[in-house]
Amino acid sequence: MVSLDLFLQAVVYGLIMGSIYALTSSGLTLILGVLKIINVSHGEFLMLSMYAAYYLFQGFQIDPFLATFLILPILFFFGAFTFYFFIRPILKAPEINQILLTIGISIFLQNLALALFTADFRTLELSYSQKTLALGKISIGVPHFAAFMISISVTMGFYWVLKNTDLGRSIRAAAQNREAAILFGINVDRIYLITFSLGAACLGVAGPLLATFYYVTPTVGTVFLLTSFVVVILGGMGNFLGAFFGGLLIGLTESVGAIFMPGSLSPVLTFVVLIVILLLKPEGLFGKRRR
């Protein structure tokens, strides 16, 4: 039988990885909820922010947690750039075209990284990379813990912005009903631009956090892409809080699942959860029925 310690360890790490998923998915849920675009290159934005963290650390010894303040705006502008030149022209195109376009962007960015940075695996070795905190018999890595706290703070912060600021309200309005939002005088095009860029900016936070304990390579984005989509569905498209709790749930499923099943089968569990949710409550655990 599985010991309690083992189970608790899995729960703790499930929550931590879950908070990372939550962060990588929050940007995606915004983009999906407001723009209704499936951005397959989402993982590559994450990858680029991880490389940014790596090079800022290598070159200027900037701690990745601090580097977030630099990388967030970089990703914001990169998102804006991508949106303006590549996404805007296809906003009204059929969904399948949008998918293919973002696939093209994804292939391009992955191989750009390969060409620029080479395929070598890179890790950030911080002085506290391997330090742990002890919670009874459970050990938690310091970078993991910090990532968890920051994820929560960022999510809360974003949620507050969405609920309490004009910008947030405009975004939610544009998400709910584009035509009505225009009638109300909201500059929907500008909102779309900001939303996409904010979505990218979320990754500007997730990337450096992830880089403190995961390896950096041009294809690292693909590791998190599918999971992010699953989390978004779980939480409900456009639902920020949903993405957070969805992320935690998926993190737990993977982590605890790996305790009870052969580790290599735990992704199956994630997909099964996805299918069940899609069939029973496609608007997400926290979404409102839109049909």
Add this chain to the structure above:
Amino acid sequence: MKKRLTVLFVLTLSLGIFIGDALAAVTVRIGAVLPLTGPLAMAGQRVKNVISFAVDEVNAQGGIKALGGAKLELVFGDTQSKPEVAISEVERLVEKENAVILTEAWQSFITLPASQTAERLKTVYYAPVSYADNITERGFRYTFQQEPKASDVARDWVRFLNFVNAQKFAHITKVGVIFENTDMGQSNAAAAKKYLAENGFKQVADLSYPARASDLTSTIAKLKASEPEVVLQAGYIGDAILIAKTADRLGLKVPFIDNGNINDPSYIKTIGPIAEGKLGINMWNKDVPGGQQLFEKYKAKMGEEISGIFVLCYQAIWVFKEALEKAGSADREAVRNALAALNIPASRLYLPYEKIQFNEKGYNVGGGYIVTQVQKQEWVTVWPEKFASKKPVLK
């Protein structure tokens, strides 16, 4: 005026073709189909560097003397880690680029269809790295495998454990196995199960994990809970890095023996002090005879460190040279026959093998593994005794 220019142009072109053709006659082309993009691009790139280095050396030493000093030339293809692309590239390199010998796709699931294609084209496919057990079991004439088989990794793991016990470096009875859920991982693990049982070891863990997992805490926690005295690990370097860090964090401080993927220079570089004490099956190390020299030569010229798995490819180029010298011709069939009849003794090898000699299936019966360990942030050979420069530290 126009007419004269045209004539001049055509003449130059013909001259160019003539010269090009003449030049082509004095080079022998080796085709390399590698994963130059995709998740294994790092390995592909390293192989490219290593074999380019080897080819330059061969040429600098006079090329193929039996062919009047003909130089070796490399032509590359990117498999993109996709079988049908690998097939295309094999076809292209053989037909359009006139490659006489083909080499390494790296991943076994690519090597199988690639070598199949080479077989149809009656061109040698030489695998210095791929080692799936069935590569030479298909009754092919043109496929050659230089490396010991995947199941031999497990055989040597257990031989090493027996050695450790016999020499009283430690007393191992309980062994845990974790493996990546890929062809390589599954093969190593299945063979490990067999050899461990045959040798009276108690296998306390047999854990698989998905390749390129985002987090391995649960798996390592399960591993720790099974209380192994030694862990055998079969996976590629990305996950190996994650495993090392996770194990350290969770306080799992037993010796880990890897299956041959962590001898890449980036391993120690990326995880630093955690690497201390880690063991791995290896194919070569710089403390074997002639190793230090090769290591320094390569570092001086290419600016990076060469490691075991890539020296396999380095050796392959020299094997090609011997085969070409023996064949005395660049004809594919002659080259194939020369390879099949080769018997290179240890004294002429860079690898710590007994010899290189292929049986009728194309499998090299003289190959062997060594075990290396990170001691003081350097890889040193600890087994077998005839190559060991240090004793293994298993505390």
Add this chain to the structure above:
Amino acid sequence: MMGRGNWKFFLGLSGALLLLILLPLTFKISSYSLHIFIMVLYFSYLSSAWNLLGGFAGQHSIGHSAFVGLGAYTSTFLFLQIGLNPWIGMVLGAILASLAGLFIGFLSFHYRLRGLYFVLVTIAFAEILAILFSNIRFLGGASGLVVPLKEESLWLFQFRSKVPYYYIILTMLALNIFFCYWVRWTRLGYYLMAIRENEDAARAMGIRVMDYKLLATALSAFLSALGGTFYAQYTYFIDPLTVFGFGLSIEILIYPIVGGVGTVLGPVIGTFVLYPFAELIRTLLGARTAGIHLMVYGAILVAIMILAPRGIVGLFGKRFSPKKEK
């Protein structure tokens, strides 16, 4: 039955077919070129099969590799285990795949999944199969299955030369295209397109939406699986990552979208243009700085989507393309 098709067009099409038939016989074609042609025909075939569901019916699946893989594994596994003739295995595999398609289709359509939701279900389905097959050693596990080389024979679906494979896949493609034409210009096709354009309106008009979507799924799965067996018999080796791969699913839909989704010839044109192009840039750029050729490929995809959103076919006339927009 051929409805609005004009005879000039069909003459041209027949001419192209004739050219393809005569190609290996008249010209001295290298093995390399032959392989490229076979791959082009193969992907045209798979893309057309996808197009039945994704283009005609408008249900975008990014999990079609599930069907390809089921086809490949069924015929190969049965051949290895009980020596079952691959042609028979091919049909069995296709039947299995259609059942799988009906299963996943029923689940999705019954629960009214559309758009992204349907996409994700198909992805999840293919991924689950990939992981399951990787873990079941009895089915070969991650090491896959090797098709044993017996003797050259049409009966055993094995040949030394590539030429027979060429003709087999050409025949499969031709039959597939004719089938698509037939579907397109019959009631089935009209209903599917009505469902694609506006599902609720179609339902209101009395079309049995669920039945037709399921039919499209089953047909698409059936055809895809046949392609899977072809692949297994051509490369003599299959493994879960390749035949159930996400990469394959994506590749199958790139060609129809680039060529013109929802049209009969779109997938074929898309493959004929894009596949050799990808080969070319890899040949020219592949060996230099790693990744350059794929950067070009990605950029081209982006450019095509922005500049030619209706695909190549769409560039040549409005009446060929579907009109679905947001």
